[in-house]
Amino acid sequence: MTTALITHPDCLGHITPPGHPERVARLEAIHDRLDAAEFRNLLRLEAPLCGPEHLLGLHPQSHIDHISAKLPNHGLSSLDADTHLSPGSLNAALRAAGANVMAVEKVLGGEVRNAFCAVRPPGHHAERNRAMGFCLFGNAAIGAMHALEVCGLERVAIIDFDVHHGNGTSDLLWNEQRALFASTHQMPLYPGTGHSAEIGAHGQIVNVPLDPGAGGLEFRRAMLNVILPRVEAHRPDCIFISAGFDAHSRDPLANLMFETEDFAWATEALCDVADEHCSGRVVSTLEGGYDLEGLSDSVAAHLEVLMRRSS
Numbered sequence: 001m002t003t004a005l006i007t008h009p010d011c012l013g014h015i016t017p018p019g020h021p022e023r024v025a026r027l028e029a030i031h032d033r034l035d036a037a038e039f040r041n042l043l044r045l046e047a048p049l050c051g052p053e054h055l056l057g058l059h060p061q062s063h064i065d066h067i068s069a070k071l072p073n074h075g076l077s078s079l080d081a082d083t084h085l086s087p088g089s090l091n092a093a094l095r096a097a098g099a100n101v102m103a104v105e106k107v108l109g110g111e112v113r114n115a116f117c118a119v120r121p122p123g124h125h126a127e128r129n130r131a132m133g134f135c136l137f138g139n140a141a142i143g144a145m146h147a148l149e150v151c152g153l154e155r156v157a158i159i160d161f162d163v164h165h166g167n168g169t170s171d172l173l174w175n176e177q178r179a180l181f182a183s184t185h186q187m188p189l190y191p192g193t194g195h196s197a198e199i200g201a202h203g204q205i206v207n208v209p210l211d212p213g214a215g216g217l218e219f220r221r222a223m224l225n226v227i228l229p230r231v232e233a234h235r236p237d238c239i240f241i242s243a244g245f246d247a248h249s250r251d252p253l254a255n256l257m258f259e260t261e262d263f264a265w266a267t268e269a270l271c272d273v274a275d276e277h278c279s280g281r282v283v284s285t286l287e288g289g290y291d292l293e294g295l296s297d298s299v300a301a302h303l304e305v306l307m308r309r310s311s
Contacts, residue, residue: 003303003310004106004115005034008047008095011119013088017076020084021253021290022121022134030118030286033296039303043112047099047119049091050142054101057145058138058172063129067093067136079131093121093136096285100143103283108151108238113310114271114282116243116303122287124166124242125191133164133191140242140285141172144179147238147283154178157236159227160185161219161266162244162287163254165194165207169242175201180234182206182227184219186247186256206230215257216265219247223266231273238281239274241267245289245298253290263298267305280309 012024034042055064070077070085077085096119103115123140125133140158147153157180158173160166165185170193173179185194187209194207208222231239245263247256267284274280284302289295 001113001310002041002043003307004045004103004112005042005118005303006045006047006099006103006115007118008099010088010091010095013086014092014121015076015086015088016084025292026289026295027118027120029292029296030299033300034303041307042303045102047095047117048102049094050097050101050137054097054142054146055137057149058141059128067131083131083134089121089136095119096121096123096139097137097142100139100283100285101146104143104147104151104238107281107283108147113280114306115284116306117285118299119286122244123285124160124162124169124244124287125164126168127171135168138168138172140240141169143283143285144173144240148178153237155234155236156238156240157182157231157234158240158242159231159270160242160244160287161247161263162242163247163251163256164190164244164288166242167191167193170198170200170205173200174205177202177204180204180206180231180236182230184208184210184222184227186210186212186254189254210256212255213257216259216262219258219262220265223269228269228273232277235277237278238283239270239278241270241282241284242287243284243302244287245295248289248291248294248298250291250294251289260294260297260301264301264305267302271305271309282306
């Protein structure tokens with residue numbers, strides 16, 4: 001089998017104000033990096049638009065309607081100080097969510113062993129009733145719920161190593177006993193959530209805050225001592241990764257000091273758990289990462305592991 005790379009040109013149509021960190025150039029840098037010969041064996045697929053049947057499992061119609069009503073005919077509009085819309089933003093967000101649905105179907109259908117969704121806008125800050133933190137819809141959570149509700153899985157796990165806490169994923173899955181959500185993130189930092197005492201309605205949410213300045217050693221300890229044992233105990237039928245790369249030492253938005261090899265190590269470790277519990281099934285989706293070199297190098301390292309594990 002192979003690894004699927006799922007993306008769509010519409011994700012380049014989500015325009016943000018000049019100087020905004022979540023910009024078109026992020027995805028362009030990733031595409032440029034993945035044009036290299038070592039990635040020629042990726043199965044490249046175009047993401048579909050996410051249908052309402054998938055969105056409405058987590059977001060109410062009022063949330064979708066609010067975004068649609070704020071969508072400008074030209075120029076930009078703002079949902080909050082960080083989260084902006086251009087005429088192409090809704091389609092981009094629907095492709096980002098749809099990529100996760102497609103990834104689940106391809107992985108669970110046995111067409112590929114694992115998949116990476118190179119999409120924007122990201123999703124892990126989008127709460128049930130609120131778009132925020134650059135995010136419109138809960139992309140990874142939508143994929144996870146599709147796996148549970150439509151594909152018939154009994155348990156899933158989402159691991160989020162973005163530097164910011166995935167408050168949206170936590171909110172969307174707070175009451176979902178079948179979905180473990182585990183996160184490492186810098187604290188204090190936006191959005192201010194992610195304390196270790198936040199454990200979800202069924203104790204299925206695991207937060208491991210890291211101090212500013214923490215690096216790969218602290219990250220690996222958090223994974224080895226807390227997160228990986230909890231994932232193994234949950235025995236997921238599929239592992240989802242909210243793959244944010246803004247904990248990289250080069251990133252301008254935070255103060256963690258991970259290096260590219262730390263993301264590769266985490267990917268390898270999660271693939272080990274996936275091999276043990278769910279036939280290697282991994283669905284990964286892009287979250288943050290705002291230094292273009294750090295981002296593209298980290299995505300490449302992440303995909304190199306996924307490709308090696310799928311061969």
